[in-house]
Amino acid sequence: MNAAPLSPVYRLPDPLPLDSGQALENCEIAYETYGSLAPDKSNAVLVCHALTGDQYLASPHPITGKPGWWERMVGPGKPIDTDRRFVICANVIGSCMGSSGPASLAPDGQPYAMRFPVITIRDMVRGLVALLDGLGIDKLHAVVGGSMGGMQALSLAANWPERAARVLVIASTARHSAQNIAFHEVGRQAIMADPAWAEGDYYAADAKPDNGLAVARMAAHITYLSEAGLTEKFGRRLQDREAKGFGFDAEFQVESYLRYQGSGFTRRFDANSYLYITRAMDYFDIAEEHGGKLADAFAGTQARFCIVSFDTDWLYPTAESRHIVHALNAAGAKVSFVELSAPHGHDSFLLEHDQLDRVVKGFVE
Amino acid sequence: MTTLRPDLAAIAAHVAPGSRVLDIGCGDGALMAELEAASGCDARGMELDGALVERCVSRGLSVVQGDANLDLANYPDKAFDYAILSQTLQTATRPDRMLDELLRVGRRAFVSFPNFAHWRTRSALMFGGRMPVTRALPVSWYETQNIHHVTVEDFRDLARAKGASIERAWFFSGEKEIGAPGANWRAEFAVFELSR
Numbered sequence: 182m183n184a185a186p187l188s189p190v191y192r193l194p195d196p197l198p199l200d201s202g203q204a205l206e207n208c209e210i211a212y213e214t215y216g217s218l219a220p221d222k223s224n225a226v227l228v229c230h231a232l233t234g235d236q237y238l239a240s241p242h243p244i245t246g247k248p249g250w251w252e253r254m255v256g257p258g259k260p261i262d263t264d265r266r267f268v269i270c271a272n273v274i275g276s277c278m279g280s281s282g283p284a285s286l287a288p289d290g291q292p293y294a295m296r297f298p299v300i301t302i303r304d305m306v307r308g309l310v311a312l313l314d315g316l317g318i319d320k321l322h323a324v325v326g327g328s329m330g331g332m333q334a335l336s337l338a339a340n341w342p343e344r345a346a347r348v349l350v351i352a353s354t355a356r357h358s359a360q361n362i363a364f365h366e367v368g369r370q371a372i373m374a375d376p377a378w379a380e381g382d383y384y385a386a387d388a389k390p391d392n393g394l395a396v397a398r399m400a401a402h403i404t405y406l407s408e409a410g411l412t413e414k415f416g417r418r419l420q421d422r423e424a425k426g427f428g429f430d431a432e433f434q435v436e437s438y439l440r441y442q443g444s445g446f447t448r449r450f451d452a453n454s455y456l457y458i459t460r461a462m463d464y465f466d467i468a469e470e471h472g473g474k475l476a477d478a479f480a481g482t483q484a485r486f487c488i489v490s491f492d493t494d495w496l497y498p499t500a501e502s503r504h505i506v507h508a509l510n511a512a513g514a515k516v517s518f519v520e521l522s523a524p525h526g527h528d529s530f531l532l533e534h535d536q537l538d539r540v541v542k543g544f545v546e
Numbered sequence: 547m548t549t550l551r552p553d554l555a556a557i558a559a560h561v562a563p564g565s566r567v568l569d570i571g572c573g574d575g576a577l578m579a580e581l582e583a584a585s586g587c588d589a590r591g592m593e594l595d596g597a598l599v600e601r602c603v604s605r606g607l608s609v610v611q612g613d614a615n616l617d618l619a620n621y622p623d624k625a626f627d628y629a630i631l632s633q634t635l636q637t638a639t640r641p642d643r644m645l646d647e648l649l650r651v652g653r654r655a656f657v658s659f660p661n662f663a664h665w666r667t668r669s670a671l672m673f674g675g676r677m678p679v680t681r682a683l684p685v686s687w688y689e690t691q692n693i694h695h696v697t698v699e700d701f702r703d704l705a706r707a708k709g710a711s712i713e714r715a716w717f718f719s720g721e722k723e724i725g726a727p728g729a730n731w732r733a734e735f736a737v738f739e740l741s742r
Binding site for chain 2 (some may be wrong): 503511516518519546
């Protein structure tokens with residue numbers, strides 16, 4: 182994780198002001214781009230990643246070697262067509278794939294660890310806007326995001342309304358619910374209860390809080406799936422055995438799957454980043470930022486919006502999307518909304534879905 | 547571009563260019579596409595069927611998936627120059643309340659519906675003794691979405707009871723426009739333009 186970042190890194194010329202009142206000095210943002218920028222810079226699409234995502238949107242991940250997280254959506258001839266669009270995806274601040282985060286070195290030469298300032302979704306977007314400034318892009322053709330990426334897209338639309346002509350928000354919300362906060366707290370407590378977490382000061386140590394981080398990932402991963410999806414995939418089937426072993430090994434297939442997800446995650450993600458980013462999501466409430474009324478956040482917007490939800494997503498259920506749509510309608514914004522049917526819960530936006538492809542393609546074009 | 551259904555063509559021809567329009571039950575967006583392309587309107591749609599919404603969005607229209615019986619309440623007063631309800635009134639839980647909502651969110655409203663008093667419907671009931679299945683009402687009683695059949699005269703009464711003025715009306719037999727005299731007997735479809 183401390184290896185030299187492979188993506189280009191933009192160093193902000195000025196300190197990045199934060200919602201907390203602090204400022205982040207020498208802030209760096211790592212990003213990837215796909216396609217080429219039109220001479221008039223009118224074809225840029227910013228794709229915002231989810232909680233545990235990164236800038237490797239449509240190119241192989243340098244640590245896992247796996248394909249980009251939305252490779253099926255972004256590329257030549259794909260719904261977000263890199264033959265026509267210049268696609269940008271940046272690692273959010275607070276994360277750990279090259280952008281400034283708790284693992285970065287503070288001015289004293291030591292990792293920030295828990296000295297890293299607490300950030301918000303709006304702070305992440307402030308960083309993304311600074312990157313757009315650095316790239317000389319005044320107005321995006323579109324900003325697109327799913328889950329936490331959708332929160333960033335909404336935050337950009339609410340706080341920098343002149344910066345994007347189209348706003349596509351998939352499986353997301355305008356505020357984090359008590360249930361969402363509760364799940365995140367379970368994850369944070371798992372990390373902080375790991376002795377290797379050492380108050381966040383583990384970067385020089387041999388052991389990292391991998392156990393805590395893996396448990397956090399396992400708990401979160403359950404919220405990304407659906408009961409039907411889990412049952413279809415695993416049911417109550419046993420893994421590599423004929424009968425119950427009357428012990429606590431991973432006997433059920435679903436257990437092995439979660440353990441695999443958890444351990445794979447610790448190879449590519451920093452536990453402190455997980456704390457900071459989940460905190461940013463928990464603080465997220467666009468209405469609160471705009472005097473308590475969500476419609477006021479979008480008053481006078483000229484952007485076109487498209488909101489998409491999935492019928493089996495219980496993490497950010499359709500009602501959350503409708504709430505956004507009603508506010509946009511009240512603000513007189515051009516808005517489309519569709520609830521797509523999919524068996525895989527919140528994760529559906531990352532998986533094969535022809536209808537989603539058509540909606541994204543139709544809206545972004 | 548396919549030709550519009552006659553009631554939609556009548557509406558499209560009488561929406562003032564550049565208007566803000568809400569098409570409730572917009573289906574695949576045929577009317578919206580026509581209004582945006584030909585009249586420079588700012589058209590928004592509402593549709594219950596997700597597959598139809600997806601088709602609208604993928605052709606670049608602004609359509610919200612929702613149930614007009616519930617979701618119209620979320621639109622501000624007089625947010626649109628026209629609210630359009632084509633062939634949907636008879637599927638509303640409460641057509642009278644739907645009409646109120648139309649005239650609240652729109653300065654004017656267009657409403658089109660199949661006329662249950664058409665002679666073919668009447669004769670099917672009178673001579674067949676069964677719920678009519680006609681070219682205007684092509685679906686059997688047990689599977690139709692229509693839950694409140696309405697006639698031209700019923701609609702005139704409802705508009706009067708709601709204090710709405712009928713600005714204009716068009717009547718159709720099949721593809722052909724017919725005159726107002728005897729419309730309650732002769733028209734398969736009616737289109738009304740209302741204001742309040």
